[in-house]
Amino acid sequence: MLNQLTISELTARLARREVSAREATQACLNQVARVDGQIHAFISHDAADALAQADGADQALATGATHAQRPLLGVPVAVKDVLAVKGQPLNCGSKILGGFISPYDATAVEKLKVAGAIVFGRLNMDEFAMGSSTENSAFGLTRNPWDLTRIPGGSSGGSAAAVAADEAIATLGTDTGGSIRQPAALCGCVGLKPTYGRVSRYGLVAFASSLDQIGSFTKDVRDCATMLGVISGHDPRDSTSVAQPVPDYTAALTGQIKGLRLGLPKEYMIDGLGPEVKAAVDAAVKQLQTLGASVEEISLPHTEYAAATYYIIAPAEASANLARFDGIRYGARVDGADPLELYSRTRGAGFGPEVKRRIILGTYVLSSGYHDAYYVRAQKVRTLIRQDFLKAFEQVDAIITPTTPTAAFKIGEKSDDPLQMYLSDVFTISCNLAGICGVSLPCGFTSGAGARLPIGLQVLGKPFGEETMLQIAHAYEQSTSWHRAKPAIPH
Ligand code: GLN
Secondary structure, three states: OHHHOOHHHHHHHHHOOOOOHHHHHHHHHHHHHHHHHHHOOEEEOOHHHHHHHHHHHHHHHHOOOOOOOOOOOOOEEEEEOOEOOOOOEOOOOOOOOOOOEOOOOOHHHHHHHHOOOEEEEEEOOOHHHOOOOOOOOOOOOOOEOOEOOEOOOOOOHHHHHHHHOOOOOEEEEEEOOOOOHHHHHHHOOEEEEOOOOOEOOOOEOOOOOOOOEEEEEEOOHHHHHHHHHHHEOOOOOOOOOOOOOOOOHHHHOOOOOOOOEEEEEHHHOOOOOOHHHHHHHHHHHHHHHHOOOEEEEEOOOOHHHHHHHHHHHHHHHHHHHHHHOOOOOOOOOOOOOOHHHHHHHHHHHHOOHHHHHHHHHHHHHHOOOOHHHHHHHHHHHHHHHHHHHHHHHHHOOEEEEEOOOOOOOEOOOOOOOHHHHHHOOOOOHHHHHHOOEEEEEEEEEOOOOOOOOEEEEEEEEOOOOHHHHHHHHHHHHHOOOHHHOOOOOOO
């Protein structure tokens, strides 16, 4: 079925004119109709618009456009509900935006369109990207395609589930503390968080501006390299995007990793690490050695402070970023006798409990008297965490870790315990604090009673070291078959 293909498989068939973009798009739409009642990866989608875009792609193909010029020509791609797509609703998984329609395209979305992608559908997420399970969405929860009683991870749970369930060929998500890599691991797909500054955030609704990056979910590493090449690059509309040339990331996929040096951080061998995750990652490390890489233990001494540091900095920035949702400028409004009452009623009714918790936390750590004790101190620890990585990268080419401590947990299992929920990000948040890049890819399955659940391997790369990181991920992937497994979704 066409919806099961990778980007490279689909574009090869489109180029040979064996299939049309309309057929590929229809196949994805059919799969959404077939399984999304169960999975609920999508908040909304517009089938007629998707097919119209597909017809445009078919016309371009008929008049000689190539995938060398437009690498995603005819490929259906869906996006997380936090990215602006002109003319489409933008809700960020929240009620507070009401019926807001984006007046313009985010740069990453514009780049997808220029590359020929069919941009269809809004993917479910934790409200304003705050969460690790997609249970904090005002639009209901998303289920893990491998086991419908479990969460898909978060906050980009819809983006991961849509790829795992073959409802889209690839998707975009965002990663502030792990929101691409963690759901990719739990749903058995490939998810990449680029280096801070690699991808423009223009048109992305900000959560924590010093941490947020846009990245992709795909079915294999080659597709991930293709997507990264499309969305990367400097953008004058986002001053944090870096004017560094965009290499051909697919050219880095040589299949060879002989002589590369990989580091295993000893601080990641924590008590909460599940035995099956540990066994799968150990086996992956052996496989990487068999492929010719050398492996050594490294130390990232400030790892134990990463979660605490993140949960000060991210809420602080969120409290400032979310001040704009006041009932005056965008979306929903609950009237009041005066502006202050209007603000508080709108925000009281519009935001969900986790977002309120973050705003309260963030406002507190920034308040006078506590600012130095919490926020400033967290910034100093953040610098130490970045230095840990830069020092380690003098010794090794990339760092290998589990993506998550355990496989997907049950729906509701951690929703009453925010601290437990926050701890599901222990292996992913340091990467954002340090501003480096990271990718998660499938490295095995749990074998316990019940459904087989995917396990993710995380490869962390140097700042702007995506090529080497992808080279390693690809060589490992091509020597295994984990990425080819598909969930059996009841419908
Ligand atoms: N789970 C983390 C949080 O709740 C990370 C979220 C993200 O990366 N957007 O903040």
